[in-house]
Amino acid sequence: MRFCCEVEAIIGADYLKTMPAIETFALEKTYQVGFWRKKTKLALRQLTLSVPEGEIFGYLGPNGAGKTTTLRLIMGLATPTGGSFKLLGGDINDGAIRAQIGFLPEQPYFYDYLTPRELLRYFAALSAIPAKECTRRIEAVLKRVGLYEDAWSTQLRKFSKGMLQRVGLAQAILHDPKLIVLDEPMSGLDPMGRREVRDLIEELNHEGKTIFFSTHILSDAEALCDRVAVLSRGELRGVGVVADLIGSVKGNVEIMWHGAAAVKAVQAAGFECHVIGETVRAVVPEANVDQVIDILRNSRSKLIAVTPMRTTLEDYFMAKLSAPAEVTQ
Amino acid sequence: MINRVRAIAFNTFREAVRDRVLYNLIVFAFLMIGASLLLGQITIGVQRQLLINLGLTAISVFGVLIAIFIGIGLVSKEIDKRTLYTVLTRPVERWEFIVGKFFGLFGTLIVNAGLMTIGFFVALLYLMHGLQSSDLSILAAIYFILLQFMMVTAIALVLSAFSTPIESAVLTFAIFVVGSFGEDLRDFAEAAKGGAHYVGLAVSYLIPNFSTLNYIASVAHGNAVPAGVVLWNTAYAFLYGGAAVCAAALIFQNRNMK
């Protein structure tokens, strides 16, 4: 019982009520490298992570952090050298579990001599979608990912990267899976394409699906995700609910005004001022806002703007990257 | 299960066809036409022999080459190009993938050989102005060629499961060459003494023996193929090929994707 409460305290009570879509326990992967395969390289160290069902979960990290390795491990493409994991409460090697998961690898290639229709028909056969349902589903899914109809019967070798990405998404959702795992889903897309994919992910989430995707584009994660995890050099650096992380709990406030007269006074109070012509700009902690505004009023400066600076996900990200390795939150 | 294997097999077959691999048929067609027209210079008896030798050798060689060139890439190409990832993450077993690939390539070879056989018999008919009873044994020789394809495909598949295309190509070709000496090796082993005898025997039985499947020269002389040979060759090819496919599945089962 005591143990249970401690866990609750760490993770959050509501968390335990739903079954996690993805759960890893000290998952580890080392490679043998070098000509004689003597040296070991640690790609992933002791990853313990839990992705609740029904959420959009972002897996962040710089290039080479081990995100793709993690995805490969949980999708059963590579075998871990340590630890274990569960997907939808079951074993990835179980066909029944895999039938409920959709996967989009990074930079997917498909059989380029096939057309999208043929490719999806092939995948449909592998996912045991009944034959008469096939055409309907394929067309619905292609429409949904925004691939225009002329392209449906064109060979994939002629597709641009963005179009291939859409086909990739199509095959990931074709069999209506409960969990969708995406590796860098926005890569190669133009801003409009990214927007479409973002909308699609939200739609899918509203249908009750869990989305787990890796990315190094923080703005996407900030806009989409319920929860994020930060990975760096194979180690988990932080996990948190996005809404909590980007609140302006201990934020700063940016104050802009006209009038050089107040500058000395503000500086005397201990805050830096940045002067460009007539406009002055200072960043002060939230607690000191009133103090500075008083100074400005007394000097009859013209106030232009008082803007709270919210911490962004990027701040959180950079902070976690530079902090020394610690126990995950 | 059958559906998935069939889907993979069909996909493999489709890839081979769209890869223009069957263009060798055109070369073969010209070969046959040319041969049956030019052979008028030689005596009747040798004409027929030469046509059969040429035709069946071409069917065999073309098929083995295709088996090797496509076979070595069956798995490694998919891994390199990463087309494999979205397949294996579906409810497909790894062994189903291997078996499907095998049947896809083997099916391609059968179709290829089948078309060539038709072309060959047309040429033979033109040359001999009719069929004779010994032509039946030609079918037996072609059947053996198909068995040969089965074994080469399986071996190429095993190699593809763990090595790069170039390594596989060299190895498969080397195995084919060694396999042609199977009987010589056995003779040598039987004549040797002590350790060399046992090692030699073991090796000679374990390497794929292709010479038992080569009855081309014999049917060119009009000899019939004994039923016992047909039976045992069939068993040998099926069992050896099956074992190789199992080995391929085993290797693939434990393989990490990069």
Next chain:
Amino acid sequence: MKSKYRISAILCSVMLVMIAGAVFALSRVALYRPEARLEDILYIPSAKVLKRMSLGYNGLVADIYWTRAVQYFGWRHKHRATDYHLLYPLLDITTQLDPNLLVAYRFGGTFLAQQPPDGAGQPDKAAELLERGIKANPNEWKLYYDLGFLESMERQDYAAAASAFQKGSQLPNAHPFLKIMAAQMAQHGGDLATARMLWQTTYASTEDPALKMNAEMHLKALEVDETVPKLEELVREFKEKTGKEPTTFFPLVQGGYLRHIPLDPLGHPYKLLPDGQVEVQDPEAWSFIRQGRPPKNTESPAKP
């Protein structure tokens, strides 16, 4: 853009010039190696090595070497060559690759044995080849026949010939002729009649056009060999009876000794020489005759 075309043009011309130069250089080198082209045929002289390299496709490679052997012999024979030293190696390779290629043994049995320019003049090799053929094809009576033929015609070993015919006659489907020849050898090994029988059987039993034509030439030669002495005998009779020395056959026709001017099997009239010898019109056209030749120009090599 213009420079792009210019570079292409320059490259193209340089390439063509170099190709021409290379061809020229090769032709110069070839002069130093006149034998090389012939030996190229036997680039792999060892039959065993070749068998290994065939990777089981012996039948086809054997057929290829068979074709080469036929062409080698045919081309040289047409040009009346006297050297056929590559014939045996070629046939050796052919038969080692495909021991059941009967026609190769039969071809060798004839053309290895005959004297140049009609053969390699190696009857021992011919016998060796046939014996190997018999070992590999023990139920083929035709090979025994060829061996018997060789022994009697080329080697004059009538005992060996009889033995070969005898063995052959015991095989299933053997031509009944073999038994007869076995008996004949003992008594009449060297007779013209025997020779005629042999050549007629060969002519009838082979399908290979080269062998057939060869047999035909022999038969025609035999006819000459039979006819010439008879003609010479008639001329002697005429001289005795009339005391005249005829310079043509015309008087003999008039005198009723001959029904018409005698023609040789090629259709040319025989020549009557002043000393009573009869010769064929064109000795060069005849390969195998022993009679009817001018004595000095004996090209057919010494054989009793």
